[in-house]
Amino acid sequence: MALAIIKYKGPQKDALLFHADIGTSQYFKYVLGERIIKLKVGKRKYIKVLGGEKKSSRLFQLKKGKARLLFGMFPLAIPKKELTENYKYIQLYSFSSGQKTAPTISKILRLPVYGRKNNLSEFITGLSTTIPKHTEIMEHIDIKNKKHCPEEPAMSKVMFWNAIIGVLPGLLKQAAPILGGLLGSLGGKSNNNSDATKSDEITAKVVAVLEALANAKNGAAQTSGQQSIRPYSSAYSLEPDTLIRLKPILQKILSPEAIEAVGDDAQKLFLAIKDAVQNTEHQSISNQGVSKGKALEPEMIIEGSSNYSKAKVAPALLAALPLIEKALDPKTIEAIGNQPVKLFKAIGDAVLKMDEQEIKHLEAINPGVDSANDIAKLMAGMSISSAYNEELIKFKLLTDLNLDFVNTKTVSFKNKDRVLYCKESQIIIPFKITTNQGNTLNKTLPKSVIQIVIRHTKTMKIVFRKTIKLVDVSINAIVSEAFLTPQETKSIPLHTELKMEVAYIWKSKSNANIGIFKNHYIHFMDTYLYDRIGEKKEKPIPLNDSKLHRKLWHKVWEGGYTKGNRWHLDMDVKYFYTLNVKSKSLSRLETKVQVTQDNAHEQEELPTRRKIRAKVKSGFEWSLEAINSLMQMQGLQTLSPKMLNVLKHSNIIEDFKLVARQHVTLKGRNGDTGTLWVYPEMAMHTVHVSKKGSVDVYGQVAHLEPVEITLLKPESIHLIGTKSE
């Protein structure tokens, strides 16, 4: 039987591949055309052919033997050079002879793309939205159902910052006398070297950021009569003097590069300040063993401490931290009363995510006392405890000396200049020791120790620690004995921001541990480093075929209501997208529905129209393999196994934490059911990856080579509501 059937199979390098079937016919041709026209062939009979601008191929003959072998079926590749923007459709003609007898025409097929020029990579972007194809490509991607929906933190960064702004005045008024005593000599004296100048500039920038934020907050408080976070009374608004106190603290504990890395990240800054207070009190204060200055006694500092009213801070903090009110039961809040120590513990609980055990530990070491001394103790106790901490060498901090890293190099990635080490290299961290006036000391230490502690900046968990014992070190020269071998850095996580604390410790005349320290914020890389997801490259692709893209569609809700002639469901929908780099599967996340209002339960008689209001939360978890498979399905360039591996070991998941919020309404009669579906639109984005360039003798990456790849990323979602008929 003569046939003419054509189906699209997919793209090839220089052509689009179709499956053709001409049955018993031996001759065929195809026609590319601009539009479909109807030809009348009988009284009420029409056939559809191509019209407008069109182009017909030459007549092809399928060889007899081959035609029989293939039963008239064969692959048909249309060269891409023939597919200009004017041709939107294709039709296959078959004939029984070379004289075009017994013609048979196929159904008209829309070409995968139109309106674009002969660039395969460009026009294939639109494929999925036009015709189904390559459904088998995603077959190997499993789709799972997962319990629990993602949760956003109860306190946003802005709220966190406000909380810190709120707590800083009280905290610093408590701790500032200690810090001031410790660091007072630093503030007014300038350092001659360029590092100190750079440090000054950077810290000035940080302080400016703090001030700007504080002003913004105060401005908002003035312009808005009502806000979710109650403005503090003028007594507790942030004073520039208070902020300026941060400058010497930052300079003392962080390298200029580390301050740059902290930037305006309130949480990191808070942790840095916490560390300062922690080190101050915990490691005490000393200048013994080096200079003749008088050591400050903690008791003296405490006596001269705060004059602020605790009673005003407590309600202010509670107002600033609704989370605390939610997290703590009323009895606990009552017990907290106006004790800043306990409140700070609550902040620690909420903000630093301490676990129950640590809180108990804190309660044990802080039995309800309330003084500056206890604040510092409390803060010292707030460090994340681990077995490692037990092994760290404790020392008294020398306030008259500074440890400064030398020959530090930075490279720019993730929008900042950062210190980046190469894991495969020997790493050397040279430093120098100077006085607060910038002078070196002519002193040789018979025995000393370098302690290197590397922590995860977010969790403060120790990921590496090392001590290096030294003899006869002259501290008037650069100390180059702090090093890490490639073997040692093997266990350190890649592509993660880490805080490296280098401490130099020796014995005082009274045999006590004394020393100095400084922090760097660093990263480690091997060959490639994920930087960021950049600009959108193409128009978004709607994955709008409920069959072809079924794995990416999500039936979020299905149901109906009785107890009323009609029902009316108002839903506040929150839909999340996340990425799981450890999985190859896709996962639909559980839908959680919280009914907030239902008039069927508010009155004795059943309502004519039942009205329900609900919060609906659901989501979907992507995998890089699934995205890669989707890109293959779309005919887009896929990620190479190497790049897939780079992204899997990066923090790209942070760029895939997405949410859509929308209010939708479904209505129906008693007995009707409705559904709520979600499908995504994806957009191609440039992904910026860096390749390791040159590495200096200290193991620092001195140069990065930019590499660009492309990746599909969800852009928007469609919420589709349906109703039974």
Added chain:
Amino acid sequence: MKTNIPDLSQMASEKVVSQNIKLNGQRILFDTKVLLMPTSIEKQVSDE
């Protein structure tokens, strides 16, 4: 059956209903397109 759902997000819901487009045997009432925004997610999801 047609499985390719056109973008109806620019249409008023009355017009969407009048189109009589079916999804899984049910009539489509609305199509709302919502832009995805970055967020912070703190809890990991677990396998079922």
